[in-house]
């Protein structure tokens with residue numbers, strides 16, 4: 001399945017009751033198929049309004065941290081579920097049932113191309129990656145990294161926030177370096193053709 005068809009399929013998804021309350025599905029931003037996939041929890045109110053994941057202060061923090069690492073591979077940012085989980089007009093954590101219902105959508109995004117690295121952000125994202133997928137993708141070299149969700153950093157007191165942010169950036173940077181993903185892929189291609 002190509003990206004456009006997958007987007008259409010997810011847009012039409014009614015696999016859990018959340019489709020009844022959302023403005024629109026929030027599928028991804030960045031580039032798909034992706035070499036590196038960042039997975040968060042679920043769309044919030046702003047994301048639901050815009051149809052784009054990680055907007056607002058949390059999205060800005062994530063963008064700042066990603067920019068500081070200077071990722072040279074194509075990456076996409078998505079969530080464990082594609083619809084806003086709501087209760088009494090406020091966003092809430094997705095339930096296990098919602099995560100499970102949306103899992104085929106997330107796995108389809110991951111499987112558009114075997115990613116070089118999957119970065120889960122927060123416990124919900126971590127719980128959404130099935131063990132069998134980790135096992136099968138790891139066999140072909142996909143690396144997995146777990147980081148805290150950017151909203152966790154944003155909730156820290158100002159005095160601690162910078163240290164958490166720096167830790168997040170360093171952990172990602174080191175993991176990318178260990179996986180050989182801090183080098184520009186075009187340079188790698190040139191080396192192999194010389």
Ligand code: SF4
Pocket residue numbers: 010013014015016017018019025081082083098101102103105
């Ligand atoms: S959260 Fe996922 S499974 Fe539920 S309706 Fe939205 S796209 Fe479908």
